[in-house]
Amino acid sequence: MWKPDRNSTDPLYQQIANDLEQRISYGEFPPGSLLPSERKLAEQLGVNRSTVVLAYSELRALGIIESRSGSGTRVSSSKWGATPKHTPNWHRYAKGGSFLPNPPFLRRIREALAQDPNLIDFASGELASDLVPVQEMNALMSQNPSMTYFGYVNPQGYGPLRQALVRYLAQYRGIHTTESSILITSGSQQSLYLITQCLLSPGDAVAIEDPSYCYSLPMFQSAGLRLFRLPVDERGVQPEDIRSLYKKHRIKMIFINPNFQNPTGTLMDQERRAQLLNTASELGLPIVEDDPYSLTAYQCEPPAPLKSADTLGSVLYIGSFSKMAASGLRVGWMVAPNSVVERLADARQQMDFGLSVVPQSLAGQFLASSYFAPHLDRLRMNLLYKRDLLIEALRKELQDLVEFHVPEGGHHLWCRIVPEVNDSKLLEASIQNGVIVAPGSVYGSTTGYVRFTFARARAEDIPIGISKFAQALGATIK
Amino acid sequence: MWKPDRNSTDPLYQQIANDLEQRISYGEFPPGSLLPSERKLAEQLGVNRSTVVLAYSELRALGIIESRSGSGTRVSSSKWGATPKHTPNWHRYAKGGSFLPNPPFLRRIREALAQDPNLIDFASGELASDLVPVQEMNALMSQNPSMTYFGYVNPQGYGPLRQALVRYLAQYRGIHTTESSILITSGSQQSLYLITQCLLSPGDAVAIEDPSYCYSLPMFQSAGLRLFRLPVDERGVQPEDIRSLYKKHRIKMIFINPNFQNPTGTLMDQERRAQLLNTASELGLPIVEDDPYSLTAYQCEPPAPLKSADTLGSVLYIGSFSKMAASGLRVGWMVAPNSVVERLADARQQMDFGLSVVPQSLAGQFLASSYFAPHLDRLRMNLLYKRDLLIEALRKELQDLVEFHVPEGGHHLWCRIVPEVNDSKLLEASIQNGVIVAPGSVYGSTTGYVRFTFARARAEDIPIGISKFAQALGATIK
Ligand SMILES: Cc1ncc(COP(=O)(O)O)c(C=O)c1O
Ligand SMILES: Cc1ncc(COP(=O)(O)O)c(C=O)c1O
Numbered sequence: 001m002w003k004p005d006r007n008s009t010d011p012l013y014q015q016i017a018n019d020l021e022q023r024i025s026y027g028e029f030p031p032g033s034l035l036p037s038e039r040k041l042a043e044q045l046g047v048n049r050s051t052v053v054l055a056y057s058e059l060r061a062l063g064i065i066e067s068r069s070g071s072g073t074r075v076s077s078s079k080w081g082a083t084p085k086h087t088p089n090w091h092r093y094a095k096g097g098s099f100l101p102n103p104p105f106l107r108r109i110r111e112a113l114a115q116d117p118n119l120i121d122f123a124s125g126e127l128a129s130d131l132v133p134v135q136e137m138n139a140l141m142s143q144n145p146s147m148t149y150f151g152y153v154n155p156q157g158y159g160p161l162r163q164a165l166v167r168y169l170a171q172y173r174g175i176h177t178t179e180s181s182i183l184i185t186s187g188s189q190q191s192l193y194l195i196t197q198c199l200l201s202p203g204d205a206v207a208i209e210d211p212s213y214c215y216s217l218p219m220f221q222s223a224g225l226r227l228f229r230l231p232v233d234e235r236g237v238q239p240e241d242i243r244s245l246y247k248k249h250r251i252k253m254i255f256i257n258p259n260f261q262n263p264t265g266t267l268m269d270q271e272r273r274a275q276l277l278n279t280a281s282e283l284g285l286p287i288v289e290d291d292p293y294s295l296t297a298y299q300c301e302p303p304a305p306l307k308s309a310d311t312l313g314s315v316l317y318i319g320s321f322s323k324m325a326a327s328g329l330r331v332g333w334m335v336a337p338n339s340v341v342e343r344l345a346d347a348r349q350q351m352d353f354g355l356s357v358v359p360q361s362l363a364g365q366f367l368a369s370s371y372f373a374p375h376l377d378r379l380r381m382n383l384l385y386k387r388d389l390l391i392e393a394l395r396k397e398l399q400d401l402v403e404f405h406v407p408e409g410g411h412h413l414w415c416r417i418v419p420e421v422n423d424s425k426l427l428e429a430s431i432q433n434g435v436i437v438a439p440g441s442v443y444g445s446t447t448g449y450v451r452f453t454f455a456r457a458r459a460e461d462i463p464i465g466i467s468k469f470a471q472a473l474g475a476t477i478k
Numbered sequence: 479m480w481k482p483d484r485n486s487t488d489p490l491y492q493q494i495a496n497d498l499e500q501r502i503s504y505g506e507f508p509p510g511s512l513l514p515s516e517r518k519l520a521e522q523l524g525v526n527r528s529t530v531v532l533a534y535s536e537l538r539a540l541g542i543i544e545s546r547s548g549s550g551t552r553v554s555s556s557k558w559g560a561t562p563k564h565t566p567n568w569h570r571y572a573k574g575g576s577f578l579p580n581p582p583f584l585r586r587i588r589e590a591l592a593q594d595p596n597l598i599d600f601a602s603g604e605l606a607s608d609l610v611p612v613q614e615m616n617a618l619m620s621q622n623p624s625m626t627y628f629g630y631v632n633p634q635g636y637g638p639l640r641q642a643l644v645r646y647l648a649q650y651r652g653i654h655t656t657e658s659s660i661l662i663t664s665g666s667q668q669s670l671y672l673i674t675q676c677l678l679s680p681g682d683a684v685a686i687e688d689p690s691y692c693y694s695l696p697m698f699q700s701a702g703l704r705l706f707r708l709p710v711d712e713r714g715v716q717p718e719d720i721r722s723l724y725k726k727h728r729i730k731m732i733f734i735n736p737n738f739q740n741p742t743g744t745l746m747d748q749e750r751r752a753q754l755l756n757t758a759s760e761l762g763l764p765i766v767e768d769d770p771y772s773l774t775a776y777q778c779e780p781p782a783p784l785k786s787a788d789t790l791g792s793v794l795y796i797g798s799f800s801k802m803a804a805s806g807l808r809v810g811w812m813v814a815p816n817s818v819v820e821r822l823a824d825a826r827q828q829m830d831f832g833l834s835v836v837p838q839s840l841a842g843q844f845l846a847s848s849y850f851a852p853h854l855d856r857l858r859m860n861l862l863y864k865r866d867l868l869i870e871a872l873r874k875e876l877q878d879l880v881e882f883h884v885p886e887g888g889h890h891l892w893c894r895i896v897p898e899v900n901d902s903k904l905l906e907a908s909i910q911n912g913v914i915v916a917p918g919s920v921y922g923s924t925t926g927y928v929r930f931t932f933a934r935a936r937a938e939d940i941p942i943g944i945s946k947f948a949q950a951l952g953a954t955i956k
Contacts, residue, residue, distance in 0.1 A: 001657075001658065002656075022656075023656050023658075023659075025654075026654050026655050026656055026659065027655065027659065027788065027791040027813075027815060028655070028656050028658060028659040028815060028816050029815065029816055030790070030791025030815045031790065031791060033791075033815060033816065033817060034817070085756075085759040085760055085790060086759060086760075086762045086790070087759070087762065087790045087791045087792060088762050088763060088764040088791075088792055089762065090764075090791075090815045090817050090818055091817050093677040093678075093730075093764065093818065094676075094677065094817040094818050094820070094821035095821075096676070096677050096678055096679050096682075097675055097676035097677055097678060097679060097825070098675070098679065098680070099675060099676045099825040099828065101821075101824055101825075102824050102827060102828065107824070110633070114632070124630075126629055126630055127629070129626075129627065129628075129629060132628045132629065133628075134626060134627075134628055137628060141619045141620065142619065142620040148607075148612060149607065149612075149806065150607075150610045150611075150612055150615060150804035150805070150806040150807060151604055151605070151607060151610065151804070151805055151806045152602075152604055152805045152806060153806060154592070155588070176503075176504050177504045177505065177506070178480075178500075178501050178504055178506050179479075180479065180501075180506060181501075181504065181505065181506040185830075186664075186829075186830035186831065186832075186833075186834075187830065187831050189827075189828075189829070189830055189831040190829065190830040190831075193828065193829045193830065197575055197576070197577060198572075198574070198575035198577045199571040199572065199574050199575055200571075200574055200575060201574050201575060201576065202576070204574075217828060218828060219828040219829075222828065252571075278563075281563040281564060281565070282563055284564045284565065284566050284567065285566060286566040286568075286571065310505065312508065312509060312563060312564070312565050313505040313508025313509060313511075313565045313566075313568075314565060314566055326628035326629070327628070327629055327630045327831075328627065328628040328629045328630060328631060328834065328835040328836070329628060329834055329835075329836065330830065330831065330832065330833065330834040330835075331834070335505075337505060337506060337507065337508045337511060337568045338506050338507055338511065339511060339512070339568050339569050339572040340568055340571065340572050342572070343572040343573075343579075346579055346580050346585070347575070347577040347579075349580060349667075350577065350580065350667075350671065350695060350696060350697040350700065351664075351667070351668065351671045351697075351829070352663075352664035352665065352667055352668040352671065352808065352830065353664065353665050353667040353668075353805075353808065354664075354808065355664075355808065355834070356664075356806065356807055356808040356809070356833070356834055356836070356837040357806040357807075357808075358806070358807065358834070358836050358837045358840060359834040359836045359837065362836060
């Protein structure tokens with residue numbers, strides 16, 4: 001993003017006016033379209049609001065923009081030639097379509113992080129860059145200038161990656177499968193998207209955990225699904241809840257994240273897993289098992305997925321590189337029966353014509369390389385270290401104000417805030433104080449929680465971040 | 479795909495039975511699901527049908543599968559434990575969702591090519607691998623082990639790629655734009671998908687060229703759009719048609735591929751371009767300009783896009799790496815007003831969480847490198863050479879049986895077959911003869927055409943392929 005040059009002899013407001021005039025003439029803001037509010041633009045450019053007020057008045061004087069009170073500042077529609085011509089009403093188009101926008105809290109988080117890269121980030125569900133195997137990836141790319149193919153790939157995904165995954169799934173996840181049962185996707189996100197769009201129809205009822213990552217996904221609503229809650233306690237969801245949801249609402253599918261669940265960190269217990277599989281197969285119900293976190297188990301053996309005990313073929317299994325290696329590769333996978341793989345691969349051709357072969361090749365090489373196992377060890381040790389730093393800081397700074405269970409894997413700590421507090425106020429106060437967290441209400445119906453992601457922030461920032469958060473909380477509950 | 483080992487001492491049918499038993503136990507074919515027909519499996523494995531018949535009877539004897547006449551061969555549902563348990567009806571799920579499957583001709587083409595890699599391929603709309611800058615890409619990957627970031631990227635796309643595109647668009651396409659007006663997508667395909675899903679609503683009417691690539695995309699129907707035709711003649715579409723479609727059907731958007739159109743190769747003429755922009759802006763109608771082929775112009779200057787003359791901001795411009803460099807990178811871009819870019823970037827987060835940073839970085843480096851211009855020169859010369867080989871072969875082998883215009887750019891030659899012929903018979907006869915083409919009816923309402931893609935086949939195969947096609951045609955019209 002362009003920023004005005006504070007060392008230039010041109011006044012700031014003039015630089016801003018010039019930049020805007022160019023952006024308008026290039027079509028970024030077509031005739032009639034709304035410009036950012038003065039407050040927002042000032043924030044984006046890091047200048048005083050009065051500077052933007054001056055810049056806008058300059059453009060108004062030139063007839064380039066118009067302001068009407070109450071409806072903001074717009075690019076003039078009259079300036080461009082004869083009256084019968086006009087620009088499409090892009091704002092109206094942008095409101096069209098069946099896609100719901102992302103939840104305001106998530107957009108606010110993204111915006112705040114883009115604005116201020118120095119925020120201590122407990123909100124983004126992703127690894128810190130020093131936990132990503134950057135050197136290993138680069139070594140693989142430069143050691144093996146072996147990519148000989150840059151064409152469209154098989155709709156199911158690149159063959160060598162699927163072969164590597166067959167071995168990986170057997171060795172690390174106890175899942176025995178074949179290349180033709182694997183679909184490569186753009187992370188778990190696209191697996192979930194394909195399932196909701198192509199295997200279910202608008203009006204269908206599904207069960208999801210509460211709280212859960214899925215609640216943060218308007219994707220489920222965009223697909224017109226009716227969502228029913230499976231409350232998560234310390235042992236995971238209660239399989240009996242599924243039977244009653246099935247009776248009442250004829251749910252068609254169950255979405256579950258049994259290993260170090262996002263956001264609660266819960267590990268579903270063995271007994272409930274067996275019951276869940278039983279109940280699902282009695283009802284002939286499919287289970288979607290979203291399993292991005294299991295290999296982060298800090299000290300125990302990585303928990304076996306439901307899929308490894310799924311003799312009846314009730315489970316669609318979803319995995320991803322994002323949480324155990326690199327989210328920016330955008331490589332995920334689904335293990336599914338033949339008819340499902342074929343259907344989803346075919347539909348995906350319409351959406352994006354498949355995933356780039358380059359990250360697929362890289363992911364396959366990495367899985368098969370001698371880098372993979374040591375990377376996992378290092379990752380687990382680091383996550384454990386960061387988790388402990390977080391817990392120590394929380395105990396020190398917030399003592400009786402918070403309650404939580406200690407997660408044994410994953411990236412997140414789910415934390416109840418004991419005093420009553422408004423999510424939105426707490427978020428804004430935190431941002432003001434230089435730290436950002438994800439308000440619990442993003443993930444479902446419970447309020448009074450915060451999700452702390454400790455995977456993202458630098459270790460040395462964790463205590464500082466919690467102390468800033470403690471101040472923000474203090475100010476909010478006052 | 480697994481193939482039986484002809485050197486093994488185990489009989490072929492036994493190997494096939496063992497493999498199937500394993501795939502069934504792994505869940506690729508769950509209880510109750512349909513197995514491939516004997517004919518299809520024999521084709522896939524390259525064995526006689528009788529061998530598959532034996533393998534199936536072996537599995538039947540073991541109680542693993544069941545055949546009922548008329549309903550094919552299925553995995554036994556009884557074999558797995560107590561009766562009250564059952565597998566989800568995956569076939570029914572796979573039929574759900576609002577997504578239409580791809581057209582049968584396209585699926586048949588994909589299948590035939592997967593089966594027999596030796597088919598001479600005039601059907602796939604993609605570059606031959608020797609026209610893809612493989613060495614240049616590998617050089618960039620190994621010279622610059624400079625990727626320092628493997629995390630989630632900005633929802634609009636990777637910054638350095640958007641910067642490189644700003645320069646590329648100004649220099650090569652006469653489009654002046656800003657980084658924040660660019661959205662990076664998984665090829666033009668995803669740009670079209672995002673537009674149809676997020677800017678339009680079910681029931682909306684849109685105008686598309688006839689014939690056109692868009693007709694081959696069930697995407698438009700999956701989005702519930704009503705499609706109206708703009709017939710393409712040698713000079714492109716007629717802008718007056720737009721006015722009447724607007725009056726009659728209130729069309730909401732126009733999709734156009736003005737430069738070396740797929741499938742006809744047509745270059746829209748200057749006068750009509752000006753009229754088109756005029757008409758669109760009088761009606762306030764948006765134009766989606768899909769422009770993947772312009773830089774392949776063999777001898778003339780690449781034609782200027784509509785977007786470069788779009789002073790009123792009526793045009794959404796779509797570009798892609800696929801047809802000028804490498805389809806397997808899956809890198810495309812859209813230039814659009816701010817409100818549209820923000821809306822689509824936000825929705826795309828729900829679908830796949832954005833494109834992998836690796837191909838984005840590579841694409842940006844390639845565009846900015848000294849490899850790019852020489853690559854384009856080489857590509858254009860080679861396409862011209864192949865086009866001429868194709869034309870020579872058509873004239874030699876098919877003389878009075880075909881009619882066509884000579885394209886000046888792009889990958890395709892659109893060819894009328896003078897005698898009346900059934901598309902489906904011609905396709906099957908061609909495949910039998912070792913050559914594959916795309917039947918014209920895939921691309922719209924006209925019949926009696928074939929699309930020959932000359933970019934894909936090896937030069938030396940072009941004459942052979944046409945001679946095989948001539949035989950197939952001869953056999954079909956007899
Ligand atoms: C449970 C769960 N599923 C899926 C995802 C999506 O991740 P990706 O698409 O990067 O694999 C996330 C990310 O936070 C997650 O927590
Ligand atoms: C006119 C046109 N648009 C879009 C595409 C999609 O290509 P990609 O998604 O690889 O850019 C094609 C491919 O054939 C095409 O011909």
